[in-house]
Amino acid sequence: MKLNLYNSLKRNKQEFKPIKTGAVGLYTCGPTVYNFAHIGNLRTYIFEDILKRVLIYNDYTVRHVMNITDVGHLTGDRDMGEDKMEKGAAREGKSAWDIADFYARAFKKDIADLNILEPDIWVKATDTIPEQIDLVKALEKKGFTYRTADGIYFDTSKFKAYTKLSHQNLEALQEGARVERNPEKRNPTDFALWKLSPPSSSRQMEWDSPWGVGFPGWHLECSAMSMKFLGDQQDIHCGGTDHIDVHHTNEIAQSEAATGKPFFNFWMHGAFLIIQGGKKMAKSEGNFLTLENAFLNNSINPLVFRFASFLTHYRKPMEYGDEGVEAARNGLRHLQNQVRQLSAADAEVSDFIHIDFKNKFLETINDDLNMPRAMAVIQEMLKSDIRDTEKRATILDFDRVLGLKLDQLDKERALPDAVQKLVDARIKAREAKDFAASDELRAEIEMLGYQVQDAKDGMKVVKK
Numbered sequence: 001m002k003l004n005l006y007n008s009l010k011r012n013k014q015e016f017k018p019i020k021t022g023a024v025g026l027y028t029c030g031p032t033v034y035n036f037a038h039i040g041n042l043r044t045y046i047f048e049d050i051l052k053r054v055l056i057y058n059d060y061t062v063r064h065v066m067n068i069t070d071v072g073h074l075t076g077d078r079d080m081g082e083d084k085m086e087k088g089a090a091r092e093g094k095s096a097w098d099i100a101d102f103y104a105r106a107f108k109k110d111i112a113d114l115n116i117l118e119p120d121i122w123v124k125a126t127d128t129i130p131e132q133i134d135l136v137k138a139l140e141k142k143g144f145t146y147r148t149a150d151g152i153y154f155d156t157s158k159f160k161a162y163t164k165l166s167h168q169n170l171e172a173l174q175e176g177a178r179v180e181r182n183p184e185k186r187n188p189t190d191f192a193l194w195k196l197s198p199p200s201s202s203r204q205m206e207w208d209s210p211w212g213v214g215f216p217g218w219h220l221e222c223s224a225m226s227m228k229f230l231g232d233q234q235d236i237h238c239g240g241t242d243h244i245d246v247h248h249t250n251e252i253a254q255s256e257a258a259t260g261k262p263f264f265n266f267w268m269h270g271a272f273l274i275i276q277g278g279k280k281m282a283k284s285e286g287n288f289l290t291l292e293n294a295f296l297n298n299s300i301n302p303l304v305f306r307f308a309s310f311l312t313h314y315r316k317p318m319e320y321g322d323e324g325v326e327a328a329r330n331g332l333r334h335l336q337n338q339v340r341q342l343s344a345a346d347a348e349v350s351d352f353i354h355i356d357f358k359n360k361f362l363e364t365i366n367d368d369l370n371m372p373r374a375m376a377v378i379q380e381m382l383k384s385d386i387r388d389t390e391k392r393a394t395i396l397d398f399d400r401v402l403g404l405k406l407d408q409l410d411k412e413r414a415l416p417d418a419v420q421k422l423v424d425a426r427i428k429a430r431e432a433k434d435f436a437a438s439d440e441l442r443a444e445i446e447m448l449g450y451q452v453q454d455a456k457d458g459m460k461v462v463k464k
């Protein structure tokens with residue numbers, strides 16, 4: 001079935017086709033580890049997790065890279081302001097390295113609590129300094145850079161397609177009002193590739209380079225890492241909508257200027273989370289909600305937040321408040337109870353996935369990850385008059401995308417993984433009318449101590 005995704009580059013939904021048949025390179029911008037992630041950030045990571053799970057559900061192999069920004073991100077996205085890591089270090093009286101380590105761990109815990117699949121490759125900015133320096137050298141050689149008193153900058157006027165993602169009107173664009181303008185920059189949109197350490201003081205994180213001691217600009221790491229682990233041309237790059245105008249625009253400019261090739265074919269962005277009353281959540285607001293203070297400390301399962309995020313399409317702002325959390329809590333509990341009842345009805349049974357409902361579900365998630373509609377399909381399936389065993393097999397199959405751990409509600413009743421794998425393979429073989437393979441798989445299942453009973457419309461597997 002076709003998978004259509006909204007591509008920010010083209011500003012419409014397009015059929016997704018990877019560069020290499022069957023395999024997808026996915027890059028998602030990771031956290032700046034100077035503080036906890038707030039739930040607005042985490043909403044974006046849940047959206048990216050759904051995307052990844054949908055790709056896997058569509059039988060793609062996914063190679064997923066996520067960076068950890070542990071250097072170079074300043075409080076102003078346009079290279080002005082304080083260094084976030086050093087600011088965090090000063091706030092807590094620790095070294096920038098300790099701060100990075102602590103908050104990277106906290107982030108990984110959040111990811112695990114939300115049942116977000118881990119990337120195949122985690123990579124820290126500080127672990128790819130040589131690659132980042134090489135990228136600046138390549139840009140320098142091609143004439144895209146210039147030097148100022150505080151660093152090496154990318155001249156955006158030399159990259160003609162600079163606004164291809166943001167569609168900004170450059171003439172109307174003013175440098176951010178919160179930070180002072182850098183008079184040495186040739187164009188307001190020019191950005192730092194390498195920042196020099198101040199001559200009078202040294203920084204906690206700094207490296208030698210052909211241009212002097214300093215540190216990489218924030219945007220550089222994502223280009224250097226994605227090219228290192230995924231190649232010059234790749235499939236999907238994601239982040240929050242706030243990355244479009246500066247961060248992702250600059251990533252594209254420096255990568256395509258260096259390689260002369262299109263960087264990523266698809267750019268996808270998750271919308272903000274808005275606190276009831278209309279305020280956008282941001283770390284700079286000082287008080288922000290984390291998974292710990294909003295969920296764990298109130299004895300609310302973090303999966304409630306995951307469930308809540310399914311109820312708003314990822315490209316729409318999500319309203320967040322106590323009522324919404326309560327509704328999601330009830331919604332998740334209700335779904336868990338529905339699944340528990342199915343399990344109790346017929347223990348140790350595996351069955352066909354209901355193909356009509358599976359197609360309906362696939363149609364909704366393949367329509368730009370339409371989770372609100374997918375949730376409606378799930379209820380329609382659970383309330384339909386198909387057999388309980390079929391409902392169970394079908395909802396557990398859907399849970400490969402939902403990630404709500406519905407298979408763990410009754411672990412003791414579930415089939416062992418090895419048996420389940422054979423059963424799944426046999427279901428596929430039967431769907432393909434490959435009866436030889438189906439008979440072989442039956443024999444393998446029986447060797448593990450389970451009996452297979454075929455019926456006209458399904459298959460039961462029970463312990464011998």
Ligand SMILES: [Zn+2]
Binds near residue numbers: 028029030222247
């Ligand atoms: Zn990034």
